[in-house]
Amino acid sequence: MKNIITISREFGSGGRELAKRLAEYLGYHYYDKNILDIVAEKWDIDPEYYEHVVEKSTFPYPIGKSFAAYSSYHKIKTDSLLKQRNVLMEIAKKGNCVIVGRGADLVLKTFNPVRIFVYANMENKLARCKGRQAEGESLSDSELLRLIKQTDKDRARLYLFLGGDKWGRKENYDICINTSKGEIKDMVAPLGEMIKKL
Amino acid sequence: MKNIITISREFGSGGRELAKRLAEYLGYHYYDKNILDIVAEKWDIDPEYYEHVVEKSTFPYPIGKSFAAYSSYHKIKTDSLLKQRNVLMEIAKKGNCVIVGRGADLVLKTFNPVRIFVYANMENKLARCKGRQAEGESLSDSELLRLIKQTDKDRARLYLFLGGDKWGRKENYDICINTSKGEIKDMVAPLGEMIKKL
Numbered sequence: 001m002k003n004i005i006t007i008s009r010e011f012g013s014g015g016r017e018l019a020k021r022l023a024e025y026l027g028y029h030y031y032d033k034n035i036l037d038i039v040a041e042k043w044d045i046d047p048e049y050y051e052h053v054v055e056k057s058t059f060p061y062p063i064g065k066s067f068a069a070y071s072s073y074h075k076i077k078t079d080s081l082l083k084q085r086n087v088l089m090e091i092a093k094k095g096n097c098v099i100v101g102r103g104a105d106l107v108l109k110t111f112n113p114v115r116i117f118v119y120a121n122m123e124n125k126l127a128r129c130k131g132r133q134a135e136g137e138s139l140s141d142s143e144l145l146r147l148i149k150q151t152d153k154d155r156a157r158l159y160l161f162l163g164g165d166k167w168g169r170k171e172n173y174d175i176c177i178n179t180s181k182g183e184i185k186d187m188v189a190p191l192g193e194m195i196k197k198l
Numbered sequence: 199m200k201n202i203i204t205i206s207r208e209f210g211s212g213g214r215e216l217a218k219r220l221a222e223y224l225g226y227h228y229y230d231k232n233i234l235d236i237v238a239e240k241w242d243i244d245p246e247y248y249e250h251v252v253e254k255s256t257f258p259y260p261i262g263k264s265f266a267a268y269s270s271y272h273k274i275k276t277d278s279l280l281k282q283r284n285v286l287m288e289i290a291k292k293g294n295c296v297i298v299g300r301g302a303d304l305v306l307k308t309f310n311p312v313r314i315f316v317y318a319n320m321e322n323k324l325a326r327c328k329g330r331q332a333e334g335e336s337l338s339d340s341e342l343l344r345l346i347k348q349t350d351k352d353r354a355r356l357y358l359f360l361g362g363d364k365w366g367r368k369e370n371y372d373i374c375i376n377t378s379k380g381e382i383k384d385m386v387a388p389l390g391e392m393i394k395k396l
Contacts, residue, residue, distance in 0.1 A: 114379075117368075119368065119369065121369075168368070170315075170317065170366070170368045170374045170376070171317065171319075171376075173374075173376065174375075174376045174378075174379055175373070175374070175375055175376065176368045176371075176373070176374035177372075177373055178368070178369075178371065178372045178373065180372075181312075181372055181396045182395045182396040183395070186395035187392060187395055189391070190388045190389070190391035190392035190395065191388070191392065193387070193388035193391070194385060194388035194389065194392070197380045197381070197384035197385060197388065198379045198380040
């Protein structure tokens with residue numbers, strides 16, 4: 001038993017908050033985007049470039065539309081994800097961790113992690129995103145809606161790229177939580193207790 | 199706050215056991231198929247006939263394939279479901295209840311129930327069904343598989359009939375639980391605590 005919890009989440013659903021609080025509650029290590037920094041530092045890659053290659057469905061620099069260009073892009077993306085996998089494996093071997101995103105539920109399948117999916121109604125996701133905008137930032141509802149949809153589309157594509165089927169399909173998870181009704185902070189303790197039983 | 203919990207479940211997932219234990223844990227009334235008996239008694243209908251009309255996608259007696267026959271079947275089914283709705287509303291008004299199936303999550307929407315969906319891997323559902331066969335009953339794996347699929351198909355159709363969209367779509371529920379990994383009895387207390395927070 002390695003006590004590995006993976007949290008997949010819709011953008012704006014509060015999955016990251018839930019994961020962070022859950023790690024605190026259980027006394028586990030917490031990982032999210034900081035995994036990208038670990039990779040970038042380990043292999044001396046520009047973190048921003050690396051994040052784009054791993055997370056976005058488009059390549060950061062124009063590389064043309066030829067087969068050779070696509071093949072080169074594919075190679076770079078695969079190589080980048082292998083580096084991420086390498087770090088995920090190191091983290092998993094230590095155990096006692098909560099990992100947000102990174103396709104960790106797929107990559108760490110052999111570790112039999114507890115796989116959580118966090119989602120919410122669009123109305124709630126919009127409200128959460130609005131409340132979290134940095135000072136000076138003021139995206140309109142339709143811009144936020146586009147951002148939410150595009151981010152989840154990228155996540156779904158990455159899931160396919162990693163060999164998964166349909167991202168967010170409940171059959172691929174152990175518990176799916178809709179955060180629309182309650183307060184995330186109140187869900188943490190019972191969720192933590194349920195995880196201990198799996 | 200009426201404290202109404204609806205449990206939708208895949209056949210063989212252990213949803214009924216979970217619901218029963220949950221009702222005990224919370225000290226709530228428990229309802230499942232017994233709702234059909236309440237209806238049958240209230241309107242003096244043959245319970246077996248009533249169950250078939252409400253639950254199955256085919257009509258119990260041959261009624262031909264004409265439009266008139268279909269229309270008559272549709273009327274009987276709608277009327278039967280309205281009777282069930284009537285009983286469900288009475289139960290909901292009293293509150294503090296756990297209701298398994300009956301499309302209660304849809305019918306009682308205005309009561310804002312906590313909606314749970316219970317599911318499991320096919321392997322686990324088969325094993326559970328096998329372990330629960332009555333003495334003398336011995337369906338083969340393929341017969342059980344057919345039964346599981348057909349029952350869930352009927353449930354999905356009923357869900358559509360009641361005005362729902364895709365049965366089992368996680369967006370229609372507050373918590374979805376995969377019972378494949380743990381013991382149902384261990385999931386009850388944390389689930390009950392989580393429900394109290396919603």
